[in-house]
Amino acid sequence: MTDQALKEQNHTEVVENSWDRCRSFGLDHNSTPTLIQLGTGERRDLKEEHRYLVRTTDTEVLPFYENILSNSKCMILLADSRGQVLNGWGDQRFVAPQQKSFFQEGSSWDERFNGTNAIGTAIASGQAVQIQRDEHFLKANRxxxxxxxxxxDTNRDLLGVLDISSDAYLPQAHTLGMVKLMSQSIENRLIMKTFSSEHFMLTFNTNLDNIDSQWSGLIVFTEEGTIISANRRAELLLGYDLALADVSQIFNCPLRELKNHPELLPLKLQTPNRHNMHAVIKRPAEKPIQAVDYRKQRSVSAETFGEITLDRIGYGDERVARCVRQAERLIEKDIPIxxxxxxxxxxxxxxxxxHQRSSRRPHALVAVNCAAIPSELVESELFGYEKGAFTGASTKGAIGLIRKAHKGTLFLDEIGEMPLKAQARLLRVLQERKVTPLGSTESYPVNIKLVSATNRCLRAQVQEGGFRQDLYYRVSGLNLELPPLRERSDRRTLFQQVHRMHREPHQQAELSDEILNLFEQHPWPGNIRQLISVLQIALAMADDEPVESWHLPDDFFHDIREQTSWEGSDPEPAVASAAPGSADNESLLAETLVEYNRLEGNISRTAKRLGISRNTLYKRLRELGVR
Structure with missing residues (x-):
């Protein structure tokens, strides 16, 4: 059964369960909705109780979704956890005069009084829902x-519900997707407001490009590493309850490493089940901050990579060279890659x-990460829509990403994540070379060079029913496979080149043989993206000095240990060591403790002072019972 079928089955169960509850409340389909409305004083108290929720929604979230408010035939309602309306935005013209009171502040949408409805059923089920006309239990609400x-809220208790209601006979899946994004955005902002001044905040996602989206995981942890709050996306990405968990165990990363990481500089983390995540850390407001502008870092990286030509993709690896040669032959051909x-x-x-090598370079290269767009919004983002195509659609419509790539290149990254419904529309576009926006009968010709990418086995997805076979043969004209960094024969030269790209003008020292040897031992599960992250951290730590082993993050050595543990080798640089319990060992531990205390617990400076790696320092501190 496909993911979409499972979703539909779950939705059917949600509606059926709601109808069963309605019958148990003594309602039938012809029952009259009951208007339960608070008095003036009670309404004032209710809004005061939820003032932060109302203010955050009104001033910090809705302005980013003004297209919804520009649609005069829909209303946005914010209700509390009991279904009582806190505030409303939009236009009530689609509501009959006798029904307007139900949409005013203080009115209740509890299922007991109004049967199956979006607000009441979302509260009862604890999940996002869309209730179509005939799915309302009471005929009067259809x-x-x-x-x-x-x-x-920040304790993961139900705080309220956000709803978009309309009488439009329009596709609504996109509206549900927007409501999910809006509610997640509200939750994130409430968490930030509550904890940002006193605690550490970790934002993470599966892809580096998605870290700063509202669809990212968000974790709040204390000075001691205890997770005290997390959004729903964080638990979805990690797969379990995070309440009071230890953040260093969640990500297999020492707490001090997390806390000392330069603020807003991306870092790679790994879960205990070896899933890679990309993250940024934000310190409490009163903590001294080693600030690194994350957006600036991304911009610099993008500019640097934008200048890389096909001639500079590889430095002698035959597999990479073969990919370049094959791609060059097909640059001007109407064959997808x-x-x-x-x-x-x-x-x-x-x-x-x-793209830069092709004749299409004067036109746009449009890159789309199919995994970064909520499934309900993929079609409207890719194919565009006419004004009023769905509830909340912009009154100006939207051209869509495919038409933006006209005469240029369309790059569909993570294409295996595209929902089946969107796959069907994409197949039609590739066959007809025309795009029909949602809600339109007019088609627009498009001339694109299609390049797709995946880290999945699409053939296996075809067999499992998760990817259309006909689309697979449409997108896989020429199949190229870029080798992982650990398998590249030119990686030593690549290490040096990436280092040169990311160092500051005053950092002229090249990577030493010691560092290059360590890099060659590393398995690089995150590949070049991980290499860039490691080098950015090392260069930030080194400042004006050459990069040394103690500048490298601890998870770098963790990866090497896992790679080489079966050989019984020690990946760390040779350091002074002694047998546990010996006089020499006690002397080393005593010296370590003195320097650690003198430097006020600064791991990097202590390791440098003692001439050891940070990993060795951590081991000594554990022996001393400090960590």
Whole structure:
């Protein structure tokens, strides 16, 4: 059964369960909705109780979704955890005069009084729902469609519900997707407001490009590493309850390493089940901050990679050279290219270089990460929509990403994540070379060079029913596979080149043989993207000095230990050591403790002072019972 079928089955169960509850409340389909409305004083107290929720929604979230408010035939309602309306925005013209009171502040949408409805059913089920006209239990409510998503507070208790209601006969899946994003955005902002001044905040996602989206995981942890709050996306990405968990165990990363990482500089983390995550850390407001502008870092990286030509993609590796030669032959041909490779091998860099080599370079290269767009919004983002195509659609419509790539290159990254419904529309575009926006009968011709990429086995997805076979043969004209960094024969030269790209003008020292040897031992599960992250951290730590082993992050050595443990080798640089319990060992421990205390617990400076790696320092501190 496909993911979409499972979603539909779950939705059916949600509606059926709601109808069963309605019958148990003594309602039938012909029952009259009951208007339960608070008095003036009670309404004032209710809004005061939820003033932060109302203010955050009104001033910090809705302005980013003004397209919804510009649609005069829909209303946005914010309700509390009991279904009582806190505030409303938009226009009530789609509501009959006798029904307007139900949409005013203080009115209740509890299922007991109004049967199955978006707000009440979202509260009862604890999940986002869309209630179509005939899915309302009471016939009197079947004039509208509602899309609602619950909002949870910082303790993961239900705080309220956000709803978009309309009577439009329009596709509504996109509206549900927007409500989910809006509710997640509200939750994130409430968490930030509550904890940012006193605690550490970790934002993470599966892809480096998605870290700063509202669809990222967000974790708040204390000075001691205890997780005290997390958004729903964080638990979805990690797969379990995070309440009071230890953040260093969640990500297999020492707490001090997390806390001392330069603020807003991306870092790679790994979960205990070896799933890679990309993250940024934000310190409490009163903590001294080693600030690194994350957006500036990304911009610099993008500019650097944008200048890389096909000639500079490889430095002697035959597999990379073969990919370059084959791609060059097909640059001007109407044959799609499908790039395979692990996350972080440089697929987008390759595509940018390919676009710059082609005759299409005066036109746009439009890169779309199919995994970064909520499934309900993929179609409207890719194919565009006419004004009023769905509830909340912009009154100006949207051209869509495919038409933006007209005469240029369309790069569909993580194409295996594209929902089946969107796959069907994409197939039609590739067959007809025309795009029909949502809600339109007019088609627009498009001339694009299609390049796709995946880190999955699309053939296996075809067999499992997760990817259309006909689309697979449309996108896989030429299949290229970029090798992982650990398998590249030119990686030593690549290490040096990436180091030169990212160092500051005053950092002229080249990487030493010691560092290059360590790099060659490393398995690089995150590939070139991980290499860049490691070098950025090392260069930030080194400042004006040459990069040394103690400048490297601890998870770098953790990866090497896992890689070489079966050989019984020690990946760390040779350091002074002594047998546990010996006089020499006691002397080393005593010296370590003195320096550690003298330097006020600064791991990097202590390690440098003692001439050892940070990993060795951590081991000594554990022996001393300090950590």
């Amino acid at each position: 004039f509208m469609i509602g899309s609602a998503a619950p909002i949870y 499908l790039i395979h490779g692990e996350t972080g091998v440089g697929k987008e860099v390759f595509v940018k270089a390919l």
